[in-house]
Amino acid sequence: MSSSVAVLGFDVGGQSVKAALVDGDGAMLEHCSAGTGRATDAVALVETLASLRRRLVGEHRVAERVGIGIAGVLDRSGTLRGAPNLPLLTGQPLESLLGRGLGGSVVVRNDADCAALAEGWGGAAAGREDFMLVTLGTGVGSGLVLGGRIRRGSSGYGCEFGHMIVDYEGRRCGCGNRGCLEAYVSETAARQQRDEWESSLASAVDEHVAAHGGGVAEALFDLGSGGNGEAEQVAGRMVDLLGSAIASAINLLDLTTIVLGGGIAPGFLARIERLRAAVAASLFARPVADIELLAASRGPWAGAIGAARAAITSDVR
Numbered sequence: 001m002s003s004s005v006a007v008l009g010f011d012v013g014g015q016s017v018k019a020a021l022v023d024g025d026g027a028m029l030e031h032c033s034a035g036t037g038r039a040t041d042a043v044a045l046v047e048t049l050a051s052l053r054r055r056l057v058g059e060h061r062v063a064e065r066v067g068i069g070i071a072g073v074l075d076r077s078g079t080l081r082g083a084p085n086l087p088l089l090t091g092q093p094l095e096s097l098l099g100r101g102l103g104g105s106v107v108v109r110n111d112a113d114c115a116a117l118a119e120g121w122g123g124a125a126a127g128r129e130d131f132m133l134v135t136l137g138t139g140v141g142s143g144l145v146l147g148g149r150i151r152r153g154s155s156g157y158g159c160e161f162g163h164m165i166v167d168y169e170g171r172r173c174g175c176g177n178r179g180c181l182e183a184y185v186s187e188t189a190a191r192q193q194r195d196e197w198e199s200s201l202a203s204a205v206d207e208h209v210a211a212h213g214g215g216v217a218e219a220l221f222d223l224g225s226g227g228n229g230e231a232e233q234v235a236g237r238m239v240d241l242l243g244s245a246i247a248s249a250i251n252l253l254d255l256t257t258i259v260l261g262g263g264i265a266p267g268f269l270a271r272i273e274r275l276r277a278a279v280a281a282s283l284f285a286r287p288v289a290d291i292e293l294l295a296a297s298r299g300p301w302a303g304a305i306g307a308a309r310a311a312i313t314s315d316v317r
Helices: 042-057 094-102 111-120 187-196 199-212 216-225 229-253 265-269 272-282 299-312
Strands: 006-012 016-022 028-035 062-070 080-082 106-110 131-136 140-146 257-261 292-295
Touching (some): 006 042, 006 299, 016 042, 016 299, 028 299, 042 062, 042 094, 062 111, 062 299, 094 106, 106 111, 106 299, 111 257, 111 299, 131 229, 131 265, 187 199, 199 216, 216 229, 229 257, 229 265, 229 272, 257 265, 265 272, 265 292
Parallel strands (some): 006 062, 131 257, 257 292
Antiparallel strands (some): 006 016, 131 140
């Protein structure tokens, strides 16, 4: 595809759709967004995507193929098998349905996979052939790049790092399993654990959220950095668990680059030395000095930018 032709990418989430027009070198030319919600069905989604496309295209030369990232589990046929925040789209053959609705070729991928593609396309992992992106927010998402290609597994469900079991008798995860990493190192996990904290810590977190906004996990990290020992103890435990899980992924996949992104990633990155120590404690046969722990750099438009990349490299599996 010529670098002079722009590519359109969409990032479909439970609250909004982000759209980005991206050139062949990965630079974002234009962007805009619109709302979604649990009532969004296939017809409404097609209308929203078409409207955003009209707003962005203008005088640009735009490739026919469109990339779409979506917050959910997709199989290799492009059917959405699970999307808790977009229930009316679950079970829909999105790749073919949206292609017909938009009147062109459409590539649909998981949103975290798209974000990983963006980080490898001029982002934090530019120039690296092998890396994993971990997104830390409401849940824990991930995208795995090996040999410069997204690896989705035999069915399309690959690299669910957030659902790696860290304690088989542990906390119940939103997926139904026990002991998933997501049940320990996410905003959802922090909210669920709040009632187990000492009342003084719970009150301090509530006051921080009321005064500054944001979530429980962000408040916890901020309080810990500000000298609250109880908060730092809980935050440190989250960092240690994430580090151990990262080490397990490195041991399994022989990775040397891990990129951390998402809304609560700054709290972990602010404790980078503790995180590196936790990784080191569980590494097999290699020094932690070999490992890069990097901050994602593509920002909130990573999913849309990566979706455009998926449209360009649609043979990626």
